[in-house]
Amino acid sequence: MNKTIDISRFRERGREYLTTGKVQNHKEDSHPRVASKAGGARIIRPPTVRDGVAVHDLIRACPPLDINSLYCNLLHCTHFASTCAIAIDAADGESVLGWLSAYRPPAEPETLFVWQVAVAFAARRTGLAHDILDDILAREACRGVVRVGASVTATNVASLGFFESFARRRGTHVEIAPWLDESEAFQSRHDSEWSIRIEDIEAGHRPPIRAEHSNPRDRGPA
Numbered sequence: 654m655n656k657t658i659d660i661s662r663f664r665e666r667g668r669e670y671l672t673t674g675k676v677q678n679h680k681e682d683s684h685p686r687v688a689s690k691a692g693g694a695r696i697i698r699p700p701t702v703r704d705g706v707a708v709h710d711l712i713r714a715c716p717p718l719d720i721n722s723l724y725c726n727l728l729h730c731t732h733f734a735s736t737c738a739i740a741i742d743a744a745d746g747e748s749v750l751g752w753l754s755a756y757r758p759p760a761e762p763e764t765l766f767v768w769q770v771a772v773a774f775a776a777r778r779t780g781l782a783h784d785i786l787d788d789i790l791a792r793e794a795c796r797g798v799v800r801v802g803a804s805v806t807a808t809n810v811a812s813l814g815f816f817e818s819f820a821r822r823r824g825t826h827v828e829i830a831p832w833l834d835e836s837e838a839f840q841s842r843h844d845s846e847w848s849i850r851i852e853d854i855e856a857g858h859r860p861p862i863r864a865e866h867s868n869p870r871d872r873g874p875a
């Protein structure tokens with residue numbers, strides 16, 4: 654892996670991009686924290702083939718995420734369903750509030766690599782992204798996972814904030830390093846993606862007592 658850099662340097666780079674206008678796909682997420690962290694009840698479960706279109710639509714509504722082909726989202730909902738999750742509003746049983754796609758890289762199966770996280774505007778800052786990632790990590794499909802990997806662009810404040818917060822909750826920290834370079838890898842079609850690694854994810858974590866596919870907020874204290 655490339656050499657890690659200091660997170661404050663990474664943040665500085667993001668600010669530079671924003672002030673110079675050198676940003677290709679960023680839109681600030683300025684949603685205020687909601688008063689209650691509890692939010693409404695939601696069901697978190699692995700996706701099925703019938704969720705593909707709704708997932709595709711949610712991602713389209715969540716810039717700066719890259720919009721994938723519908724076929725790609727259907728692969729997540731089928732081949733990668735055991736390491737992906739969808740969150741549904743329990744009140745109506747159908748509104749899609751959140752999505753997280755992840756997989757265990759074949760050459761590094763002890764890592765859960767998070768590809769995309771998307772939470773509907775109305776459900777943001779209620780802890781939903783945390784709940785979805787916790788749900789996946791608690792599954793049998795993640796037995797043996799010791800770290801979380803991901804990538805972020807320098808200007809995606811919400812994304813970095815989410816991974817830092819996740820690391821804090823697990824008693825660990827984020828390591829960041831250059832990865833897919835804007836010129837070399839993306840050939841100027843996309844901002845650089847920086848690699849994130851969060852080691853020792855079980856260090857400060859009390860495993861939740863949970864039945865698969867249910868809403869962690871309905872489970873009571875672990």
Ligand SMILES: CC(C)(COP(=O)(O)OP(=O)(O)OC[C@H]1O[C@@H](n2cnc3c(N)ncnc32)[C@H](O)[C@@H]1OP(=O)(O)O)[C@@H](O)C(=O)NCCC(=O)NCCS
Nearest residue numbers: 682770771772777778779780781782783811812814815818
């Ligand atoms: C990033 C995103 C998934 C977070 O979802 P969320 O459900 O609102 O996140 P949570 O409520 O679980 O918050 C978790 C942490 O994320 C951080 N966070 C969330 N939104 C943030 C924002 N706008 N700015 C800074 N930090 C933010 C907070 O630190 C929070 O931790 P805290 O509770 O310790 O304060 C959501 O903002 C989103 O869908 N953004 C657009 C798509 C995107 O950028 N996805 C990430 C790329 S993979």
